Amino acid sequence: KPEEYKVRAAHVRVAEIMMKEGWDVSVGDKIGYVIIKGTGRLYERAMPYFMVDYDQIDLEYYVKKQVVPAAMRVLKVLGVKEEELLAGEGLMAFFG
Numbered sequence: 001k002p003e004e005y006k007v008r009a010a011h012v013r014v015a016e017i018m019m020k021e022g023w024d025v026s027v028g029d030k031i032g033y034v035i036i037k038g039t040g041r042l043y044e045r046a047m048p049y050f051m052v053d054y055d056q057i058d059l060e061y062y063v064k065k066q067v068v069p070a071a072m073r074v075l076k077v078l079g080v081k082e083e084e085l086l087a088g089e090g091l092m093a094f095f096g
Helices: 010-020 059-078 082-086 090-095
Strands: 033-035 046-048
Touching: 010 033, 010 046, 059 082
Parallel strands: none
Antiparallel strands: 033 046
16 A cells, blocks of 8 residues: 555555555556656655646656656767756767
8 A cells, every 4th residue: 555655655646546546556566657747856746657747747857867867878978067957068079
């Protein structure tokens, strides 16, 4: 049961939302979710991916927390700094 979890996590919150909507959710199920725009803790902004519109998704979160860290593991070897990448200058300076 989701309420038995001691730590508040995104997948637990999303499971609770899905159960309230009538979905049968069990331990071990894969719970697909996205982070939506807004304020508050990350788990509070998690929603089942099929219940949100594209314009509700917090794209800035995904770029800064998912895409940039992964890209920087490769690009830092090429001398690109994170600040340059975020400003849109990193690759242009490298390829320019």
